[in-house]
Each structure stands twice: as structure tokens, then as C-alpha cells.
Amino acid sequence: MVSEGNGAMIVGVIGGSGLYRMKGLEKVREVRVETPFGRPSDVYVRGILEGTEFVFLPRHGRGHRWLPTEVNFRANIFGMKKLGVERIISVSAVGSLREEIAPGDVVIPDQFIDRTTQRPSTFFGQGVVAHISMADPFCAVLCGGLVRAAQATGAEVHAKGTYLCMEGPQFSTRAESLLYRRWGADVIGMTNLQEAKLAREAEICFATMALATDYDCWNRTAGDVEIEQVLAVLRENVELAQRIIRRAVDYLPAKRSCGCASALKDGIITERKKIPAKARKELKLLIGKYL
Amino acid sequence: MVSEGNGAMIVGVIGGSGLYRMKGLEKVREVRVETPFGRPSDVYVRGILEGTEFVFLPRHGRGHRWLPTEVNFRANIFGMKKLGVERIISVSAVGSLREEIAPGDVVIPDQFIDRTTQRPSTFFGQGVVAHISMADPFCAVLCGGLVRAMKRLMEESNINLAISLHATTDEIRSQLMPVNRKYPLAELMDCCRSLPLPKRRRITFEYVVLRGINHSEEDARRLSKLLTGIRSKINLIPFNPHPGSSYRRPTAEEIAQFQNALQVRGHQVNIRDPRGNDIQAACGQLWTESETVQSSRSNVEHRTLDIALGE
Numbered sequence: 001m002v003s004e005g006n007g008a009m010i011v012g013v014i015g016g017s018g019l020y021r022m023k024g025l026e027k028v029r030e031v032r033v034e035t036p037f038g039r040p041s042d043v044y045v046r047g048i049l050e051g052t053e054f055v056f057l058p059r060h061g062r063g064h065r066w067l068p069t070e071v072n073f074r075a076n077i078f079g080m081k082k083l084g085v086e087r088i089i090s091v092s093a094v095g096s097l098r099e100e101i102a103p104g105d106v107v108i109p110d111q112f113i114d115r116t117t118q119r120p121s122t123f124f125g126q127g128v129v130a131h132i133s134m135a136d137p138f139c140a141v142l143c144g145g146l147v148r149a150a151q152a153t154g155a156e157v158h159a160k161g162t163y164l165c166m167e168g169p170q171f172s173t174r175a176e177s178l179l180y181r182r183w184g185a186d187v188i189g190m191t192n193l194q195e196a197k198l199a200r201e202a203e204i205c206f207a208t209m210a211l212a213t214d215y216d217c218w219n220r221t222a223g224d225v226e227i228e229q230v231l232a233v234l235r236e237n238v239e240l241a242q243r244i245i246r247r248a249v250d251y252l253p254a255k256r257s258c259g260c261a262s263a264l265k266d267g268i269i270t271e272r273k274k275i276p277a278k279a280r281k282e283l284k285l286l287i288g289k290y291l
Numbered sequence: 292m293v294s295e296g297n298g299a300m301i302v303g304v305i306g307g308s309g310l311y312r313m314k315g316l317e318k319v320r321e322v323r324v325e326t327p328f329g330r331p332s333d334v335y336v337r338g339i340l341e342g343t344e345f346v347f348l349p350r351h352g353r354g355h356r357w358l359p360t361e362v363n364f365r366a367n368i369f370g371m372k373k374l375g376v377e378r379i380i381s382v383s384a385v386g387s388l389r390e391e392i393a394p395g396d397v398v399i400p401d402q403f404i405d406r407t408t409q410r411p412s413t414f415f416g417q418g419v420v421a422h423i424s425m426a427d428p429f430c431a432v433l434c435g436g437l438v439r440a441m442k443r444l445m446e447e448s449n450i451n452l453a454i455s456l457h458a459t460t461d462e463i464r465s466q467l468m469p470v471n472r473k474y475p476l477a478e479l480m481d482c483c484r485s486l487p488l489p490k491r492r493r494i495t496f497e498y499v500v501l502r503g504i505n506h507s508e509e510d511a512r513r514l515s516k517l518l519t520g521i522r523s524k525i526n527l528i529p530f531n532p533h534p535g536s537s538y539r540r541p542t543a544e545e546i547a548q549f550q551n552a553l554q555v556r557g558h559q560v561n562i563r564d565p566r567g568n569d570i571q572a573a574c575g576q577l578w579t580e581s582e583t584v585q586s587s588r589s590n591v592e593h594r595t596l597d598i599a600l601g602e
Contacts (some may be wrong), residue, residue, distance in 0.1 A: 066416075118408075
């Protein structure tokens with residue numbers, strides 16, 4: 001299965017529970033994708049919105065069935081690649097680690113700190129070794145588009161920030177929350193890091209639109225994070241997220257000129273003739289052009 | 292399999308190698324439990340101790356067979372739940388990261404930092420997603436119970452008790468140590484007074500000296516009064532200044548003055564100079580410039596063994 005797009009921009013959106021598709025989406029089709037890494041979290045929903053092709057995927061599956069630890073990030077991103085997606089906007093609920101980031105605010109992070117422990121985070125291995133840079137883990141162009149779009153909607157926007165990705169599913173302890181603040185982290189979530197790493201390996205531009213839902217538990221005056229509060233703030237912000245995504249497209253060039261499109265260029269270090277046939281075949285979509 | 296208790300409290304104890312059961316345990320039975328998460332570390336040992344039902348489990352199995360990484364934590368806790376346990380006391384050997392927590396001391400922690408990497412840590416998944424708060428990871432009531440139990444422990448063992456005092460008024464102490472709101476000074480000191488302290492043993496009071504805050508002549512007078520009737524010694528710990536903290540370290544002269552003011556009132560007073568001061572690496576200094584006052588307060592709180600005594 002390859003992209004059915006007309007060669008123009010296809011934007012992937014990985015959303016939380018409230019964002020399976022968008023109002024006004026036309027020619028909506030559900031697409032089931034198989035990957036060498038198993039099944040994605042759910043079927044992809046494709047459609048056209050104001051002339052741009054979108055592909056939606058609910059990260060936790062419809063009905064919220066997968067724990068952060070269980071989400072098949074590799075299949076999700078590989079599936080996006082298979083569908084011709086070149087840019088992914090990842091929408092994510094996060095806890096705020098800063099007083100100035102209030103619940104309801106939008107954060108477009110520019111950095112990550114990894115505190116996950118139980119997740120495969122690469123497409124490589126099994127005979128192909130590749131190392132790519134994660135120095136700047138997000139696509140600056142896509143982030144810029146999101147920031148401008150978010151500002152245009154009148155939302156409270158933080159144009160950068162460090163996203164700490166924890167394993168979960170329990171929320172952090174107070175000692176951890178205070179520690180992360182000392183490390184300089186600004187928001188905390190459980191999902192986006194693997195998506196960013198894998199998107200970079202797949203040479204897909206990636207940006208996160210983080211919606212602050214709570215103050216985690218460091219802020220004694222605000223009370224500790226509970227799931228009800230997270231869901232309530234999310235429900236209120238689904239429409240805002242949709243408006244930002246819709247507008248972001250206007251700020252993006254049709255053709256990519258950022259480094260994301262060639263992120264893997266010098267990354268594969270395995271001697272080409274030593275790469276096993278199976279890996280060659282399974283990863284063709286990612287590495288074919290470099291072999 | 293359900294609880295065989297009479298509906299009253301059942302206390303679970305997860306112990307290291309030395310704690311499979313307890314002296315005086317009656318009606319001892321071994322119970323094998325199966326769980327959806329596999330087998331617990333070993334059979335559970337049930338019994339009655341002075342009217343209370345206890346369930347023991349050796350964390351690493353008898354003979355210490357499981358690595359920390361291998362312990363089936365989910366099965367262990369699920370098994371406790373299956374046996375009707377509502378409270379678990381987990382006994383654990385730990386290394387001290389603080390000078391003032393000496394080998395042999397008892398610590399009832401109130402927070403965690405997770406640095407494990409290979410352990411399933413939830414019962415959920417496989418179709419059920421749940422997120423719970425771990426902001427306060429320990430049961431405050433159960434921790435309090437442990438603190439009270441230490442009164443009795445004083446009679447039966449030879450632990451040394453160290454108490455973080457840091458202030459002579461409730462106002463200042465509550466600022467430095469939120470636990471003071473729950474166990475104010477008067478209560479804490481009453482409790483210390485009532486402890487059956489073995490012969491030749493003293494209670495150590497840790498006292499971080501903060502410039503201009505807690506080392507006046509008045510403080511010395513109040514501290515002396517607070518310690519009336521308690522066999523005690525005082526450790527003065529000059530505060531380690533660090534970026535982001537509003538607290539400052541008193542001069543050597545000021546500390547000596549405070550020490551003297553206590554000594555003339557008949558107290559044994561040591562000054563504990565924190566090490567590593569010259570490389571900014573003494574207690575609680577390994578952090579970045581962005582620290583806030585709030586966190587530095589909690590550091591004062593965490594830097595010493597906080598045993599809040601009292602009912």
C-alpha cells in the first residue's frame with residue numbers, strides 16, 4: 001500500500017482520545033495498515049480538509065485501550081510512512097512543571113528528556129545499525145508553523161519547552177516532579193519521545209502540540225494531578241487543537257527543505273553487503289534509497 | 292481463596308531474608324497463592340500475633356533466590372490483596388545518602404525517585420488503561436503507625452534515634468518542615484520525653500543553622516527549654532548555601548556563639564561541618580541554578596532523618 005495522495009503535502013495527526021478526526025474532513029476513509037512491527041494502535045482515518053490531505057491515528061486506540069507502555073509506536077510511525085505522510089503533528093496532554101504554563105495553555109516543545117524504560121525506540125537492529133542525531137528532536141519548520149497557528153487562534157502559547165517523557169502509567173511522585181523541575185523540564189507526558197525518535201528515523205517532520213492539563217504534583221497550591229482533571233481540560237481543548245492544526249498547514253511550505261527529509265543519510269553504518277535480506281526487505285521503505 | 296481473618300485488620304509484611312515470620316506468631320500456616328501475574332516470591336506465612344493477623348512474604352524468596360529485577364512484584368502484591376491484606380509494611384535494607392542517617396538508623400520515607408528500568412510496574416494494560424496519582428506514594432497513617440511503633444522499638448533494640456528539629460518555634464519549623472503542622476513541637480517533645488530511653492543512650496537532635504533565622508540567644512533559650520527532661524545531644528549543621536536558596540550560612544563566629552549559648556545551659560553540642568563545601572557538592576547542593584525557594588525548603592526537610600513522633 002502506498003500513498004494515494006497527489007504528491008502534495010500529507011499531514012499525519014497522532015491524537016489522544018478526543019481527536020480521531022476533524023470537523024469538515026471530506027472523503028473520509030478508514031485504512032488498516034500492516035507493518036513489519038505489527039499492528040498500529042488502530043485504523044488510520046484519511047480525508048481531505050480544505051485541500052490538504054490528513055491522516056489521523058488515535059494513539060491509544062479508540063476507546064483508549066493501550067497503556068503508554070503498550071502503544072506500538074514503531075507500527076504507528078511506520079504506518080504513517082507507508083501512507084506517504086511527511087509531517088506528523090502529535091497532540092498530547094501534558095502536566096505543567098512551570099508556574100507560567102497554566103492548564104489550558106499550548107506548549108510547542110523544542111527538547112526532550114527521556115525517562116522511559118520499557119519501549120522499543122528504533123526501527124533498526126536485526127542486522128542494520130543506524131545512529132541519527134536527536135540534538136534537535138523536533139522539526140523547527142513544523143514547530144514554527146504550529147506556534148504561529150496557535151498564536152493566531154488567540155491561545156496562550158509557549159513557543160518552546162522541554163518535554164520530559166516518563167514511563168507511567170502512574171503519575172510521578174512529588175520528589176520526582178521536583179527533580180524534573182531542577183533538570184529544567186517544562187512539561188511532563190508519557191508518549192511523545194518514541195514518536196519523535198521514530199519519525200526522525202523515518203525522515204518524517206515531527207512536532208508536538210502539548211496541551212497543559214494540570215500542574216503534575218509539584219505545585220502544592222494547585223492540588224495533585226488526577227485523571228478526571230486531565231480529561232476535563234482535554235475535552236475543553238479538542239476544538240482548539242483542531243483549529244490550530246487546520247491553520248498550521250497555511251504556514252508550511254508545500255515542499256520540505258528542512259533536514260528531516262534526509263535525517264538518515266549518513267546514519268546507516270552497517271556495511272551494505274552485510275545487511276540481511278530480511279531487514280533489507282522489511283525496512284525498504286525507510287532505507288531503500290540509501291542502499 | 293479469600294481472607295480467613297475475622298474481618299479485623301490484616302497486616303502484610305514484606306521482608307528481606309531475615310524476616311519470614313516473627314517470634315510469638317501463633318496459628319502459623321503457610322499459604323500458596325496463584326495470581327494472574329504468576330507466582331509470588333514464595334509461600335505466604337500467616338499467623339496471629341497478639342490478636343492481630345499478619346501475613347509474611349520474603350521478597351527474595353527463602354534462601355534469597357530472586358534478583359531485585361526478578362522479583363514478581365505484581366504477584367506479590369496481588370497475593371496480599373487476595374489474602375485480604377489492607378496494609379503492607381515493607382521492610383528494606385537501604386544505603387544512606389546523608390551523613391546524618393547513620394548505619395543502624397531507621398528511616399520511614401515519604402517520597403520516591405524511580406531509577407528502575409526493567410520492571411512491570413502496573414497491574415493495568417491488556418485492555419484496561421488506568422492512571423493514578425503517586426504524588427504521595429506512602430500511606431501517611433501507616434507511616435505514623437510505624438513512628439509510634441518506634442516507641443516500643445526503643446525498648447527492644449539498640450537503634451539510635453535522631454530527630455530533625457531545625458527550629459525552636461512552630462512558626463519557623465513549619466516553614467522549614469511541613470510535617471511540623473501535623474506534629475507540632477510541644478507534641479514532639481512530649482513524645483521524646485515519654486520514650487523509654489535505655490541507659491547511656493541519648494536522642495540526637497539535628498539542627499540546621501540558618502543565618503538570621505534560628506540561632507539567636509532567644510533560640511538557645513527556647514531550645515534548652517524544649518529539651519528539658521530529655522537525655523539529648525545536639526548536632527548543629529551549618530547550612531550549605533547554594534544558588535536559588537534564600538537561606539544563608541551563618542559565620543563560624545555566629546555558630547560558635549550559638550553552640551556556646553547552648554553549652555552554658557548544660558547541653559552537649561557538636562558542630563557538623565558539611566563536607567565538600569568547596570566544590571558545591573555537600574548535602575543538597577547538586578542542582579542547577581533554576582532551583583526555587585520552595586524546593587530548597589523541601590531540601591532542608593529531606594536532608595535529615597525526619598522522624599515525627601507523637602500521637
